[in-house]
Amino acid sequence: MSDTNKKTNIILLLITIFAISINLRPAITSIGPMLETIRDQLSLSNAQVSLLTAVPVIGMGIFAMLSPILNRLFGLKQTMYVMLLLIGLMTALRGFISGYFILLSTALIVGIAIAIVGPLLSAMIKQNFPDRAASVIGVYSFGMGVGSAASAGLTAVFYESTKSYQFALSIWSVLAIIGLLCWFLTMRGYAEVRLKNANDKIGSSKKSVSPWNSKKAWLFLLFFGLQSSAFFSIITWLAPIAIASGMSLLQAGTLLSVMTTVQIFLNILIPLAMERFGSRRFWLLLMVISGMISIVCFWTGIYPLMWVGAFIMGIPLGGLFPVALLLPLDETENAQDANAWTAMMQTGGFVMGGLLPLVIALVYDYTADHHLTFIIMMSLYVMMLILSFLIENKKQEVAT
Template sequence: MAEQQKKSTIGLMVLAILFVALNLRPAISSIGPMLEPIRADLDLSNSEVSLLTAVPVFCMGLFAPLAVLFGRKFGLKRSIAMLLVAIGLFTLIRGFVPTYPVLLASAFFIGLAIAIISPLLSAMIKRDFPMRTAALIGVYSFGMGLGATLSAGLTGVFYTVADWPLAIASWSLLSVAAIIIWVRVKQPAEVKVEETAIDGVALVSPWKNKRAWYMLLFFGFQSAFFFSMLTWLAPIAIEKGMTVLAAGGVLTLMTAVQIVGNISIPLMFNKFPSRLAWILIVLAFGTVGIFLLMFGNVEAIWIAAACIGVALGGLFPIALLMPLDETTSADEANSWTAMTQSGGYIISAFMPLTIGIIYDATGNHDITLLLFLAFIVLMVIFSLLLNKKG
């Protein structure tokens, strides 16, 4: 009976992590399909409307260090619950007050909430599943990928039966579902001891550790690779001769392969634990994908998208696991994760814009593809440095 209750508790916790992760992308990725209706309806410039997706990503980097303060002040479970409420409310308000200032303010506060919740969720996985961190990080990254894919694909469908404010506000329902499940999660008995004890403990700052900086840079370039591909793969495919519809299919294929990789690759970590080997394998797929974009024909773009999806599907959970592999406690994992995501997301926030500026100046994506190769080379370098202990 006790064993059955334990399995039920673990199952509920896994489901809760999945639903929390589902909430970490839709408020951002649902804006993309609605950029043109929003721009036209509110009479905005392209730069003004682009801030609605740029601001939350930048906030995800800028405010990640606040996760340490939230974890110590309110505890992990309560902090995540409060932040889920914030994401839901600021997503919902877009449907009732669809003005540009409100959209921009909601983008800011949603980005802030996501910035704080992400390291807290990693810390909770480290604390409650110390022997299953890889599998649970897989669930976490799968949930994020699934949330982004669903919102990017279905927001346009919602728009066909309603207006754009309702289409983007509808994703607040996900937070309601997550909160209902999250408040039912039971915490281990030792949690209160740990969370009160850490108030007086002075941990060594990861900002003074070179390995933490390698992780930050690895996270930054894998995130830059993801956001740049998400933004520019379809335009690259169109430049190579694809129709707009086919280019959208290529992007869908990439994200579909990615979310399968998010859940399946971490499940193999227990049998094949070498992080460096996995990084080199998935980056090899990414390299093949980029070379196909450079030198392949139009049909090869589909294979390129699948290869890049494999790379993205493996890189994100590996980047999430790095601070957890390095640390021994939930509070320490929270600090390291906050640092890596802080600097990492700030790096990635500027990359799609940088590519856009280069494209405006050159009129082609040759330099874009070279930048993607540079991201891969840098990730190889930092993973090799991390493989050296000490």
């Protein structure tokens, strides 16, 4: 294969990783701006409506371990096709059938599909870009950031234009069509052959140690769970908190957009910077402390400070996820191990991430006091601050 064809295939693979990753958040993050609307129109409690974001995230955790199993049984190509199709169909279904049950059931199925896609993408990155994993994780997280920002910011706009929360939620199914098209183009030829060759190589390698027996993997799981909890809590509850502070739905959606716009750029800039200046601890401390400052700004309820807080919160939202994804890639030697470690990390991590917004909803239903919401969010960053001193730099062992 010529150098030109290789470069073309690499570019196509990067575009495909981006196109798939933009599908991994909109079905969840589009719910946040619509929480109040859905709750009022369907006469739900805060806990019930919060299940719409909690259930898919918990599903992402419980079913993440299916990823390496389905990959072995059906192969990467077919598994990815089916999961992207499920994400698209379930998101589109929200526009045709109304009601709480359909929202909850589609949320669960989307969560299962995302659970399987995530570790597959990490394995692809480890296999095809072993020396540039940080940069390509940046593309992956950048795509997720674009999906999150677009759905968080534009869902309210679609609702204001149509007065239909069903349309505002279902429109994001078009992203799955883009993902499927890119996957089809990438799987014709070079990428598919290379994946087969890599699998052959993996099959002849020595037996790997299960991540479930590794103390370091459990540390990664805990960190991933805390950052997931922080991400989904703020994405789910920032708009309701802003509305409770006196902002309109459109203002609250714009506040969310500011935060996720900063996140988009940092999703790719932080991994690139980490590749050049690779100290994990420095970047972890920078992002965790930024998150703590942001929560204090939100906590004041003062509008100018809330806008400043939204800008600052983009730093941990943009950086913590790609850092978490890099941890198992740094510690594994091949795509098979990367898939297993990532699946294990996401299994426990996403369960934690799904439960925290639900806990916040239950607490708020009981107390009607968002001060407790901020205490919960701040505690997540305090725990991540402690973990920042336990997670060493790349290839170093964690002190035990």
